[in-house]
Amino acid sequence: MKPKVSQTFRRFLFSYLVILIIPNIAGYMTYRTSIDAAERNSIDTSLLLLKQSKDVLERRMSEVQNFTRQLAINQDITMIMNESVKKNSYNIYGLWKTWRDVSYYDKTNDFLQNYYIYLNNYDVVLTPATIYYRPLHYYELNHYSDLTFEEWKKTVISNSHQDTIMPLRPYIRNKTESFVITYIQSLPLNSFSAPKGTVVVVIDESKLSSMLMSFSNQYGGWAYITDKHGKTLASAGIDNDEIDRLGLMTVPPEQERETREFVDDTLRITIRSESSGWIYAAGIPRAALMEQANMIKHMTWTVTAAALAVGLLICLLLAYRSSTPINRLVRIVREQMGHDADAAYNDYDFLHGNIASLIHDNRLLETELNRQIPLVQDAFIKRLLRGEFHSLHEIRTAASQSGTEFQGDCGYVGIIRINGYSGMNTEEILNELQAARLLIKQTIRTMDAVSAITDLDSDKIAVIRSFASEPGKAERREAEKQIHELRSILTAEYRISVSISFGSSFHSPSDISRSFEEARRAMEHAAAASSDGQPIWYEEIWKETTTFYYPIDQEIRLLSAMKAGGIHEAKRIVDQIFVQNFAERGLSADMSQQLIGELKGTILKLIDHKAIHDSGEAELLQNRTVQLMLSEGVDQVRSELEDILEQICDLIARKKSENENETVGKIREAVEARFGDANFTLYQIADTLGRPEKYISQLFKEQTGEHISDYLEKIRIKNASALLFDSDLTIDEIAVRTGYNSSHSFRRAFKRVQGVSPSLYRQSASE
Missing domain, CATH: 1.10.10.60 (Homeodomain-like)
Incomplete structure (x- = not known):
């Protein structure tokens, strides 16, 4: 089969071409939207820029106005203005103190770098730099080019003003000519007829024009500001004649605060200030506005052409790569299943039928495996109860593999026996017992989902209840409460009578077999004593006995712990043996001696192990073990026994370390040799x-x-x-x-x- 001309190749190629074309169509629509959005964005940006300039200027002018208000409430200025002055008599200290108070204002705002205060009663001019005791002296250095001294004194400093703004006019300061606007305020405020003083702030046009320069520098356009009477206050990129020509055309109607329109390929934007009535106007050529859009257009067409060319090549490559494994798979499936080339109408139908069959078989296999999981878990629990594991690591590994989870390493093992079926083994009875066990296990899982449950006999069930920490009286009361609830449910709903027994608590998963054995003995005691239905705890039954308790599984666990060098686990098992036999039982002297003999036998078995027997300490350990006598006292025997165990574990650990060091040495030798x-x-x-x-x-x-x-x-x-x-x-x-x-x-x-x-x-x- 040739993938380049196969039906599968053509299908993939057609699909990729459709995928390639659809984004290009969507891209073209996006492109048109982007062009329009770019134009709108440029217009909005220009309007925003003009608004920002307006807001900044109005805020600065508001600061100038606030400055005059602060001067109006200044106590020193108020006192000096209201003093009665005799001819050629000056309050030098008062004038100096007033000048000192106002001299720092020019540092707070660059609009206040050139201001002065005229006091009528003293006929003096105060500036941030000095005090002019003759207004003529100030006029000679700072004056309007088109106003004489008398006109300046009459119209500016002697006349009454309320937030007066003088439009743009020529101004000479220190023999340097520039254009300025002037803010004038009479003192005190609301002095309508005879002001006692005047504050004049001279603002250079360049400070206002700097806020408009971005329109000329960035866009190559123009911008200007006029007062509500059409008098020019500042401009950038346009002269006064052009402003006069455009003045009426750019003034927005009274009912509108802002306008924007294209006139002769120029966007004209105007804003009317609500507070001052000033007109802010800007003009931007369409070409500058569309610069971003034109760049998007050029880049879009370039990238689209390149993307189409590359996309076509990728479509061919992907169609080839995608169809090749399918064609190969179809060929293999047909060869394996014995179909000829025309067995299926097309490759996809052929694969669909065969893969569907494989999936169905796989699901059947998965279902069968899931059915086996409970059996695996049940087998693990039974091995755990019988004590067939030799180490805690082995238990945890098996639990993980079977999917069995315990809440913790501590807990109880309990046995539930269905009453009334002893000695009955007919098929009908066995079926009835099986149904009863299922009901009991279902009820237990409903009440306590963390318990591990398994069948023991036809009429018995074992339950492992685990806790995160060692169970105390509260956990025991909770367990008895659940037992009472379980018995009530079984009796009321299913008419099932059960007997329940518990072993003593275990503190490690390796102790579960011991707790199970105790629960079994407690159940035997319950059967012999005709229990009244209350749960039987191993600790509560009479432990006076003529035999000691040292089962084979406990001996195996002790040997395994010692062979692994686990001294802490070995000591724990020995402590448990002594508690079970000497604290919980009433052993006779002969039985006690026999128990010690069994423990000595276990230790001697371990000493005969090759790892210990070949060492020089084996004979000493044997002698110490043989000399153990109960006559020395139980505590002394246990202490001596634990000391022997510690020496054995230490010896095994050292031997193991020597073997490991020897192995590492051999590895080094092998590496260095080869x-x-x-x-x-x-x-x-x-x-x-x-x-x-x-x-x-x-x-x-x-x-x-x-x-x-x-x-x-x-x-x-x-x-x-x-x-x-x-x-x-x-x-x-x-x-x-x-x-x-x-x-x-x-x-x-x-x-x-x-x-x-x-x-x-x-x-x-x-x-």
């Missing part, structure tokens, strides 16, 4: 030592802190460094001698370890 073999692997080391690969890899990492592969590389580079220093071999020859398949991999490894390339290392060594 590092030049490029095919040398971990498997060969494991085969030489007769140990699993995972074991020796983990052991070497634990003992040395590095992986075997890293150690092998270090040995190889060490020998390569020596050859580079002492021999005339080429780098390729050294790479082969030190176990590298290629000089490239050798160079990379050498630089990774030594920090330099082999050639540089050889050069530096020779130098």
Whole structure:
């Protein structure tokens, strides 16, 4: 089958082409929307820029106005203005103090850098820099070009003003001419006829025009500001004649605060200030507004053309890559299932039918596996009750594999026996018991979802109830409450009578078998004593007995703990044995001696183990064990026994450490002997030592802190460094001698370890 011309290839190619075309159509619509949005955005940005300029200017002018208000309420100015002045008599200190109070205002706002205060009674002018005792002296340095001294004095400083703004006019300051607007306020405020003083703020046009420069610099347009009478206050990019010509055309109607329209390919924007009535106008060429949109247009067409060309190539490649595995899969399925090339109408229908069959078979297999999970869990619980696990790690691993979860490592084991069926083994009775067990287990899981449950006999069920911490009286009361509730439900709804027994609490999963054995003994006691239906706890039954309690599973757990060097687990088991036999039972002297003899036998079995028997301490440990006598007292025997166990575990741990060190040494020897073999692997080391690969890899990492592969590389580079220093071999020859398949991999490894390339290392060594 040729994927380039197959039906599958054509289908993929058509689908990819459709996928390619649809985004391009959507992209074109987006492109048109983007162009319109870019134009609107430019207009909105320009309007926003003009509004920001207006807001900034009005805020600055408001600060100027607030400045005059502060002067109006200044006590020193008020006092000096209201003083009666005799001819040529000045309150020098008062004037100086007033000047000092107002001299710092020019630092707070650049609009206040050029202001002065005229006091009528003293006929003086106060500026931030000095005091002019003759207004003429101030006029000679600072005056309007089109006003004489008398006109200036009459119209500006002597006349009454209320927030008066003088429009743009020429102004000479320190013999330098510029254009300014002037803010004038009489003092006190609301002085309509005869003001006692006047505050004049002279604002340079450049400070206002700087707020409009972005329209001319950024867009190549123009902007200006006029007062409500049409008098120019500031401009940028446009002269006064042009402003006069455009004045009436750009003034917005009274009912509108802002306008925007295109006139002669120029966007004209106007804003009327609600507070001052000033008109802010700006003009921006359409070409400047559409600069961003034109850039988007150019980039869009360029990228679209390139994307289409690349997209077509990708469509061909993807169609080929996507159809090839399908064609190969179809061919394999047809060969395996014996279908010819025309067996199916098309490849997809053919695969659909066969894969659907595979999925169906897989689901059946999955269903069967899920049905087996309860059996696996039940088998794990039964092994746990019988004590067939030898270590806590083994228990946790098996629990994880079976999907069994415990709430904690502590708890109780209980046995539930269905009453009234003893000795009945007919098929009808067995079916009835099976139904009763199912009902009991369902009821228990409804009440307590964390309990592990398994069947023991046809009429018995074992329950493992786990807790996160050691159960106390509160947990026991809660358990008895649940037992009472369980009995009530079984009696009321199913007419099932049960007997329940519990072993003493376990503190580790490895103790579950012991708790189960105690629960079984408690159940036997309940049957013999004709219990009244209340749950039987192992601790509550009479423990006076003529035999000691040391089951085989407990001995096996003790031996396993000691062989693993687990002294804490071994001591815990010994403590448990002594508590069960000497604290909870009333053993006779003979039974006590027999129990000690059994414990001594267990220890002697362990001493006969090769790891201990071959050591020089075995005989001493045997003698100490044989000499253990109960006549020394139970506590003394237990202490001596635990000391012997500690020495045995320490001996086993040391022997294990020696064996591990010996194994690590053999690994080092093997690596140093065969590092030049490029095919040398971990498997060969494991085969030489007769140990699993995972074991020796983990052991070497634990003992040395590095992986075997890293150690092998270090040995190889060490020998390569020596050859580079002492021999005339080429780098390729050294790479082969030190176990590298290629000089490239050798160079990379050498630089990774030594920090330099082999050639540089050889050069530096020779130098």
